[in-house]
Amino acid sequence: MIGIDIEKISRFENWTDEGFKRIFTEKELEYACEFENKIEHLCGFYCVKESFVKALDDTGIHFSQIEVLHNENGKPYINNTRYIQSILKEHFKSRVEISISHCKDYATAVVLVE
Template sequence: MICGLGTDIVENQRIAAVYQKHGERFLRRIFTAEEIEYALSHINPVPYLAARFAVKEAAVKAMNVKTGMAIGWKDIEVSGKIFGKKDLIFHGAALKRVQELGVARQHLSLSHNDDFSMAVVILEALDTTPDP
């Protein structure tokens, strides 16, 4: 049973501007070490950073985060190989929230081009309704 769905789209230029202005400080505040390493392994890291930023936003939407829930940027992490399936890893307050929702599986799709990055996150809980 789907218990959460979130989407987000990011203008890569916005991420490029913040990265150019704040550099490593921006990276360390928003992304995990693995996410930074992955993005910086590319000639142009901006689309990879922007896609991961979009994932974090989409995941927060999928978790239906309420005002006052303090989910940090690094509480949501994108993991996975260069090509292939990406996974969400939840830490801290995000982990607590997905446990509250009863999330059993998560699905993630992300994409980017020169101008935009986007992400879709679906959270699934076990269907606990009794059979008729």
């Protein structure tokens, strides 16, 4: 199953710290803050969260519980928390692959659930 999302970076321009903290995990915020274009990265993570919901066709999933991390090469993945494991189990799935891309104006992500 597959999900895709694209978002305008400007959507996040006026968000408060509280707003970010409601959607993004501490590690996601820490990662993005390392970059000058912080909201480009966060917008990409947001696209992953939307795409994951689309791939599973499950609008009951909490965005704040989907955490995007990176391996040593910078490749992103969804943290395999108990919550994610339980969601995947519920949908009889076991593996998730994600890909993110962003530029000045837009971010996009694709999520594949097997």
